[in-house]
Amino acid sequence: QRTDIPGTYHDTVRDYFDDLCNRMSVQFCDMNNPTDPGFHVVLNSEMTYKELAEVVCNCIDSQPNLIQFFKPQSHRDIAGCAIKSNFQGTLKELFKLCDQRTMSPNKLFYRRLNIAISELESRDHFSCTWL
Numbered sequence: 001q002r003t004d005i006p007g008t009y010h011d012t013v014r015d016y017f018d019d020l021c022n023r024m025s026v027q028f029c030d031m032n033n034p035t036d037p038g039f040h041v042v043l044n045s046e047m048t049y050k051e052l053a054e055v056v057c058n059c060i061d062s063q064p065n066l067i068q069f070f071k072p073q074s075h076r077d078i079a080g081c082a083i084k085s086n087f088q089g090t091l092k093e094l095f096k097l098c099d100q101r102t103m104s105p106n107k108l109f110y111r112r113l114n115i116a117i118s119e120l121e122s123r124d125h126f127s128c129t130w131l
Contacts, residue, residue, distance in 0.1 A: 022046050024091070024106060028056055031070055031079040031109040038107075045092035049083070052091060056110060065116045070109040079109035085117045 010016040022045045029038035039059060043052065053064035060067075070079035071094075087094065095106065113120060 019044055022092075026091070027107045028059070029107065029109050031111050034078075043091060045090060047091045048089075049085060049087045049094075053085075060110070060112070062112055065118065066113045068111045068113055068117055068120070070111065072107050072109065077107075079111075083108075085121060 010019060023042050024045050025040050025042050027038045027040050030036040041055060041059060043055065047055075049069075050064065052069070053067055056069075057064045057067055068085075069083040071081050071083060072078070073080040083094065
């Protein structure tokens with residue numbers, strides 16, 4: 001049985017050992033709670049964004065389309081840029097895109113949303129200045 005996605009199994013022995021070699025521990029912290037120690041999950045580095053969202057949502061009791069992930073900032077241990085939900089790469093590629101000088105390289109932040117992530121990303125943002 002796979003450890004990263006509950007209820008799924010490896011088809012062959014080769015798949016099992018590929019999964020074993022590609023495991024990585026990732027820490028997830030709630031970006032809205034600065035004192036949150038977070039939780040660690042052992043994941044396959046070949047996972048996609050959707051698979052990542054499903055695993056994390058199982059841990060925090062949410063839905064995959066109601067969560068947004070953020071990369072850590074390189075100079076401080078806080079959330080940085082948001083990761084688009086249409087990210088086509090793997091988890092390994094995502095951490096390569098993160099700056100290697102981060103304090104904890106296998107760390108991602110998440111935020112629970114009230115609306116679907118696709119709706120949030122499709123909205124136009126604007127700033128308003130009151131005079």
